[in-house]
Amino acid sequence: MKKYLAYICGHFQPIGYEELYAVLEAENVKYKVVEVNSQTVIFETDDNPIYAVSRCAFVHSLLELTDVGEIDDNKILFQNSYEISELKTGSTFCSRVTRIGKKEVKITSMDLERDLGNHVYNKFEENKLEVNLKSPDYTFRAILIKNRFFLGLEIWSVNRKKYSIREPGKRDFFRPGAMRTDYARALVNLSRIRRGEIFFDPFCGGGGFLLEASYLGAYAIGTDLDSYAVKGSVRNMKQFKRSNYEVLQGDSRNISIKFFHAVATDPPYSLQSSTHGEKVSKLTYDFLIESKEYLMKNRYLVYCTPSSLESEAIVEKTDYQIVTLIDTFIHKSLTRRVLVLK
Numbered sequence: 001m002k003k004y005l006a007y008i009c010g011h012f013q014p015i016g017y018e019e020l021y022a023v024l025e026a027e028n029v030k031y032k033v034v035e036v037n038s039q040t041v042i043f044e045t046d047d048n049p050i051y052a053v054s055r056c057a058f059v060h061s062l063l064e065l066t067d068v069g070e071i072d073d074n075k076i077l078f079q080n081s082y083e084i085s086e087l088k089t090g091s092t093f094c095s096r097v098t099r100i101g102k103k104e105v106k107i108t109s110m111d112l113e114r115d116l117g118n119h120v121y122n123k124f125e126e127n128k129l130e131v132n133l134k135s136p137d138y139t140f141r142a143i144l145i146k147n148r149f150f151l152g153l154e155i156w157s158v159n160r161k162k163y164s165i166r167e168p169g170k171r172d173f174f175r176p177g178a179m180r181t182d183y184a185r186a187l188v189n190l191s192r193i194r195r196g197e198i199f200f201d202p203f204c205g206g207g208g209f210l211l212e213a214s215y216l217g218a219y220a221i222g223t224d225l226d227s228y229a230v231k232g233s234v235r236n237m238k239q240f241k242r243s244n245y246e247v248l249q250g251d252s253r254n255i256s257i258k259f260f261h262a263v264a265t266d267p268p269y270s271l272q273s274s275t276h277g278e279k280v281s282k283l284t285y286d287f288l289i290e291s292k293e294y295l296m297k298n299r300y301l302v303y304c305t306p307s308s309l310e311s312e313a314i315v316e317k318t319d320y321q322i323v324t325l326i327d328t329f330i331h332k333s334l335t336r337r338v339l340v341l342k
């Protein structure tokens, strides 16, 4: 079995780990977690995990592990070595180092890059690799945590621009309270939606979640009580030339369509977004009860709520199970809680 290292975004770490596990499950990658460290997950699998991981917003890169070792007094000690995919003979490479946390070894990143580069050159001697620092065919990256390093071939890295081009402020329709795009993508990923399936956001606002689900190849359906938001969602979907969607005016407590594979949503709970006169706790409970009517069995529902709300007590009154609960500090009056229910 090959070993892989997923390097997770530092700022959104808790969501990043869960997003990784969710996409591996969604894409049927049979994996086993071997080790979890700060911002890194090492897992092994016989399946190819690239497509699954490339869905992620909060995984920075994916390495096929080649070596694990330690740095002791400026000396590099190799401990474990692993097989990786065949490299093309005569191609070019460079070696890069990413440090996580405080610097705890004396060796500079430049020296380490040079020494690990030599190691890669020797290890793949028969492939006759050449160094090219500007545009290499292969990048070998070492993740350095304290004095341990994890070296691997980078087989995928995130393209942040993919998300930044559709940030809320860049959409034709924008309302304060819309969630940043990468966060919305992570929540849609937590719902384990797959290509060709039907995704639902019952409080769709300007359609941020619908955009992400549609980019993942799902048919994205949204409802909102507010006709202005419904028109806005449609404008945004058109702006990004989406065709696999439908947005309807409707109340999340009374949904007529009865068949969805996955749900991710951000109900109203802050000053920026109206509950249309309903108490947040009552609206949340009613929406969860209604969702039992349309969410397919053994599938997932993801929603956000302020951490101040007694979310566990509300969920207990439904027959959902909490799979994941993550709190993220947003600003001094809001810690957002993300719940994944099954």
Ligand SMILES: C[S@@+](CC[C@H](N)C(=O)[O-])C[C@H]1O[C@@H](n2cnc3c(N)ncnc32)[C@H](O)[C@@H]1O
Pocket: 177, 178, 179, 184, 202, 203, 204, 205, 206, 207, 208, 209, 223, 224, 225, 226, 229, 250, 251, 252, 253, 265, 266, 267, 268, 269, 273, 274, 275, 276, 283
């Ligand atoms: C926080 S916003 C959603 C923002 C959205 N995720 C985005 O990125 O643009 C919540 C939305 O829920 C809508 N809403 C409030 N009560 C509702 C209800 N009972 N049924 C459906 N939509 C409702 C509001 O009109 C608002 O547009």
